[in-house]
Amino acid sequence: MKINLFWFRRDLRLDDNPGLDSALMAGLPVLVLFIFDTNITEDLPPDDPRIGFIYESLGKINRELVLKNGSLCILKGDPLEEFGKLLQAYSVDTVYANRDYEPYPAERDSAVSVFLKKHNIRFLTFKDHVIYEKDEVVKQDKSPYRVFTPYKNAWLKRFAAGLNTQQPAGEAVEGDFVKSSHSFPSLEQLGFRENQTRVGPYDLSVIKDYGKYRNFPAADRTSRLSPHLRFGTVSIRKIVSLASATNQVFLEELIWREFFMQILFHFPAVVTDNFRPSFNRIRWRNNESEFRRWCNGETGYPIVDAGMRQLNLTGFMHNRVRMITAGFLCKHLLTDWRFGEAYFASKLLDYELSSNNGNWQWAAGTGCDAAQYFRIFNPLTQERKFDPSGEYTGKWVPEKRSPAYQAPVVDHTFARERAMEAYHISMKEF
DNA sequence: CCTGGAGTTGTCCTA
DNA sequence: TTAGGACAACTCCAG
Numbered sequence: 001m002k003i004n005l006f007w008f009r010r011d012l013r014l015d016d017n018p019g020l021d022s023a024l025m026a027g028l029p030v031l032v033l034f035i036f037d038t039n040i041t042e043d044l045p046p047d048d049p050r051i052g053f054i055y056e057s058l059g060k061i062n063r064e065l066v067l068k069n070g071s072l073c074i075l076k077g078d079p080l081e082e083f084g085k086l087l088q089a090y091s092v093d094t095v096y097a098n099r100d101y102e103p104y105p106a107e108r109d110s111a112v113s114v115f116l117k118k119h120n121i122r123f124l125t126f127k128d129h130v131i132y133e134k135d136e137v138v139k140q141d142k143s144p145y146r147v148f149t150p151y152k153n154a155w156l157k158r159f160a161a162g163l164n165t166q167q168p169a170g171e172a173v174e175g176d177f178v179k180s181s182h183s184f185p186s187l188e189q190l191g192f193r194e195n196q197t198r199v200g201p202y203d204l205s206v207i208k209d210y211g212k213y214r215n216f217p218a219a220d221r222t223s224r225l226s227p228h229l230r231f232g233t234v235s236i237r238k239i240v241s242l243a244s245a246t247n248q249v250f251l252e253e254l255i256w257r258e259f260f261m262q263i264l265f266h267f268p269a270v271v272t273d274n275f276r277p278s279f280n281r282i283r284w285r286n287n288e289s290e291f292r293r294w295c296n297g298e299t300g301y302p303i304v305d306a307g308m309r310q311l312n313l314t315g316f317m318h319n320r321v322r323m324i325t326a327g328f329l330c331k332h333l334l335t336d337w338r339f340g341e342a343y344f345a346s347k348l349l350d351y352e353l354s355s356n357n358g359n360w361q362w363a364a365g366t367g368c369d370a371a372q373y374f375r376i377f378n379p380l381t382q383e384r385k386f387d388p389s390g391e392y393t394g395k396w397v398p399e400k401r402s403p404a405y406q407a408p409v410v411d412h413t414f415a416r417e418r419a420m421e422a423y424h425i426s427m428k429e430f
Numbered sequence: 431c432c433t434g435g436a437g438t439t440g441t442c443c444t445a
Numbered sequence: 446t447t448a449g450g451a452c453a454a455c456t457c458c459a460g
Contacts, residue, residue, distance in 0.1 A: 139458075147457055149437065215439075256438080278455095323439065362438085374452050375440045382440090416441085420452085427453095 001029070003090055003178055007097040008034045009105065011128050011232035012057040014064055016169040018126040023096035024175025031090065031178040032065060034058055036076040036190060039104070049197035049315055050227075050349060055187055056199075057233050062184050070177020076190050079108060080115055089181070092121050098128035098232075101261055102353050103268050127166065129232065130258050131155075131240055134265040136164045137258075144266040145259070146368045152255050159244070168237040197315045199227045199349050202234065204242060211249035217306075217318035218391035223250075224316070226350030229257070260358030263368055270357055272338075274366035279373075281426040282366075285334040293409055294329050295343055297397070300408035303383040304328045306396035315349035320386055326363035327377040332415040334422055337364035365423065373423040376416050 006023040012034075014020065023030045036051075044051065062072040075082045086092070095116055100106065113123040127133055137155045138144055145151035159165060187194060202225045206213070213221040228234040236254070243251040264270060274280055293299050297308035307321035317325070322344075329340040341360040345351050361367025365375075387393055390400075399405050 145458085147437065150458055252438085276456095320439080327440095369437075369457090371438080371440080372452085372455095377439095378441060424453090 001091065002093045004028045004030050004093050005086070005090075005095045006030050006032050007095055008032065008058075008061075009097065009100055009232075010230065011098045012054065012061060013233050013235065014061060015172060016235035016237060017098070017232075018128045018166065018169075019096045019098040019124075021169060021173040022124065022126060023094075024173045026094065026096075028093055029176040029178045030070075030096075031073055031180065032061075032070065033073045033075070033086075035079050035082050036074070037079055037108070038077055039079075039108070041076075041192075046191060047193040047195040049195040049199070050231075050351070051192050052187070052195050052197075053199040053227065053349065054231060055190075055192070057231060059184070065177055068177050069179070071180045072184065073180035073182055074185055074190070075182075079112055083112060083115060087119055087121070094122040094124055096124050096126070099125045099133070100129065101134060101265050103264075103271065128236075130236060130261060131159065131165060131254075132258055132262075134262045137262070144262055146263070148256065148259050148369050151259050151262075152252060155255050155258065159240075166237060168235055168241060197349070199315075200224055202228050204239075207243060207247050207250045210247050210253075214249070215320045215386050216392075217321050218387055218389065218395075220318075222318065226352070230350050230352050257352075257355060260354040263358060264354040267368075270361065270367070271353070274364075275361055275368045275370070276366055278427050278430040279364075279366040279423065281429045282334075282422050283425070284336040284422075286336055286339070287333065290333050290409055291329075291335055291339060293406075294325070294333060294335070294340075298406055298409075299328065300406040301328065301379040301383075302390075302393035302397045302400045303379050303387060305400075306393045309396040311344070311347050315347060317348070318392075320382075321392075322359070323363060324377050324379060324382050326360055327371075328379055330360075330364040331376045331419040332379075332410055332412070334415075334419060337361060337366065374420055376419060378412055378416075380412065 004023050004026055006020045011017055011019065041051065058072060058074060065071050100109065109125065116123045132155060137151060137158060145154065202223055204223060206221045206223050209221070213219045225234065225239065229236060229239070240251065240254055243254060267275065294304070295308065297305035297312065299305055303321065304325050307317050307325040310321070311317040326340055329335045330337050337360045341356055344356055344360070348356070358367060362370040365371055365373035383393060393400055
């Protein structure tokens with residue numbers, strides 16, 4: 001009997017899922033599939049909490065599928081090889097998936113597409129992860145925007161006109177699911193291990209007053225949506241539709257997400273290079289012991305240390321504090337943003353290549369539409385402004401007032417002048 | 431092609 | 446105490 005396949009990747013939900021809905025509407029029974037891609041997981045520790053979150057989300061999906069007389073097929077390996085095995089076991093008509101725009105997944109998907117085509121199987125992909133894909137919001141000459149504000153204006157104009165938008169699906173689409181011949185594996189059977197760090201639920205009640213509270217880390221009134229958007233456990237269409245009706249500032253943050261995604265797509269060199277080559281000649285100091293102190297939250301600046309400790313212990317850091325800690329590493333310690341970016345990538349539950357890279361280059365002043373290089377955050381002023389009660393720093397750095405607390409790794413005024421000089425020299429030599 | 435205006439989230443100094 | 450300009454020019458975008 002012929003079946004269709006739906007391949008989950010970072011769209012881990014059954015509701016409002018365009019690829020899955022299309023597969024179900026096509027008429028044939030649908031086998032729902034997830035592959036732990038070893039090309040990705042081999043670089044991660046076996047107890048990476050993001051794998052735990054994916055596993056937990058798959059479990060939830062499987063329980064729902066069992067109620068619909070199906071079950072989830074979970075595999076681990078190189079996707080091409082796994083598809084090869086699947087085609088031996090099943091007679092497949094079409095493979096459905098939602099598009100992934102990052103460099104590796106895009107390359108993988110085109111290889112899968114070629115492979116399936118050779119076996120006379122169609123590979124259909126759908127827009128799911130964004131409201132607007134890479135080429136849907138561009139300048140009149142079709143070239144990509146490099147400045148956020150005009151991009152945002154064009155995005156909002158299209159959105160208001162309903163151009164290229166999909167409406168969030170209300171009801172679940174009916175269709176037949178196939179029961180997998182594999183039973184649902186344990187985390188250990190997959191070669192992974194349990195981790196205590198958890199992705200919590202998101203909280204949409206904060207959207208209403210987002211602009212008012214978003215800069216105060218102690219208030220803890222951010223939505224915590226980011227890991228859910230990263231892995232698709234929530235639909236971006238539902239969130240954007242709520243945001244556009246509720247809070248413009250919050251909506252703009254979602255537009256930043258798509259801005260950096262299209263930057264990564266059109267300028268993939270940003271993964272390794274400065275967006276602005278005039279900063280290629282910055283002579284980074286890259287002092288290893290200072291970098292370790294930054295990683296461990298031992299710089300002697302409470303707001304920096306609090307942020308890094310929050311990251312290390314929870315896999316999350318408040319957005320305001322991300323800017324402060326990133327700026328501190330690049331400007332005060334004159335450490336190449338690539339080191340900081342890699343560290344955040346290893347720790348953040350909501351790690352997204354486009355946003356992490358875009359925001360690190362923003363903090364370093366090397367990115368497109370980045371902070372001007374002479375804007376150097378003063379970690380003490382930032383602390384006074386955004387954590388005036390000391391509640392946030394006190395929570396993560398309880399020893400901050402005791403003699404045991406370290407002396408600052410570098411004096412602010414000295415570091416500021418040193419950074420300005422390093423950036424000046426780079427620009428002059430360019 | 432030319433041109434004017436604008437550009438996520440700051441800080442510091444001076445009057 | 447507080448408001449305003451300098452930082453240092455540049456790139457991008459729209460008309």
